Amino acid sequence: MNHPTFALEAAGVTVAYRSSPVLDELRIRVRPGEIYALLGGNGAGKSTTLNTFLGFTRPSAGTVRVCGIDVAADPRAARAQLAYVPENVALYEHLDAHENIEYFLRLAGTPPTPGAIETALDAVRLERAAWRRRLGGYSKGMRQKVAIALALARAVPVLLLDEPTSGLDPQASSEFNALLHTLRARGTAVFMVTHDLLGAAEVADRIGFLERGRIVHECAAHGAERFDVRDLYRRYAGTREAA
Ligand SMILES: Nc1ncnc2c1ncn2[C@@H]1O[C@H](COP(=O)(O)OP(=O)(O)OP(=O)(O)O)[C@@H](O)[C@H]1O
Structure with a gap:
């Protein structure tokens, strides 16, 4: 396989249950060695996004790729590139x-x-x-x-995490952040769905805000310059009110 630019890619992904769209032409791209946090209110479509990357939910339009592999065309090969850690590890x-x-x-x-x-x-x-x-x-x-x-x-080159810090005490959260940085240094792409704004601001390289199945805002940290938490909070509160 040649080296794809993106470890994870959702391009124009639409998922609808009973005609109303849950994901609406969603576009997300995560590079190797990048930590991406997806935030959004209840029902914004975060789990559905994870399920489309995992190949469990099939979009009615758009393409999902894992390390360049089209999930719809070859779900097994795509899944072989992924590790999924659910909220409650089984x-x-x-x-x-x-x-x-x-x-x-x-x-x-x-x-x-x-x-x-x-x-x-x-x-x-x-x-x-x-x-x-x-x-x-x-x-x-x-x-x-x-x-x-x-x-x-x-x-595996890609790690998917669902609410990884919920229920972790501060020490465990900080160990978890250190672990994600180790993975990033190895070139692993990390995609996490979370409600933990402060945790995301601390560990992520990029944060996407999901509202009604669309990324309404995306922001990146620049090296040592981390996120402006007040600005993030304002945006996050906006998505939660809309949800
Ligand atoms: N299998 C399904 N059939 C019908 N509707 C569904 C199905 N799965 C999800 N939905 C609906 O899609 C919307 C998005 O759900 P999803 O679970 O992706 O949101 P979420 O952002 O993960 O929410 P939460 O933070 O509450 O876990 C919700 O309105 C939900 O009711």
Whole structure:
């Protein structure tokens, strides 16, 4: 495959349930090594956007591409480029972190090379003492680390996250942000759906505001110069009132 410019791309994507559009000619582009946060009020279409990237929802118009692969034409190939971490990570409670990752890698037909799982668990900074403990006793932040370690072990170029910081305490949130920066440095594209404006302002390179299935505003951080949080809040409040 040649190197596509965009890791994720929605071009003119329309999704409608019972004729009213939920996504309305949506246009989103995320580059490799970019962290993109999608914000919007309840019902704005954030989950539907995730579902179209995952190939679970088929647009009636427009194109969705993952690393240049048209999701409608080859959903399996497109999905192989993605790791999806839902709000409540679904892993096996009775297996430990190591076993979970090994199980899902084998299920995907990509058994781990020696040391790959340990490297991934180290990269997400899951404390070593927990590696062989069943997930049943894990906190939300720890589960999330295991899910992201699985993405690292699969070496996928794109990570999709749904409400990743909801329910995380400040320490876990800051560890999560550090982890996203590690992924970004590796060239992974991160697309996250969130209501957490402050978290997004801290970690994202670009923020898109979704309102009634359209990006009504998009803004970028420039290196050390971060977002103007008051301005973001004003825009976000606008989308929430409209929703
Ligand atoms: N399968 C479906 N059938 C009919 N309507 C749907 C379906 N899925 C979503 N919708 C509608 O589409 C709109 C957008 O839903 P979506 O879940 O994408 O929004 P959201 O931005 O993720 O909202 P929230 O923040 O509440 O999770 C809502 O009005 C919802 O009721």
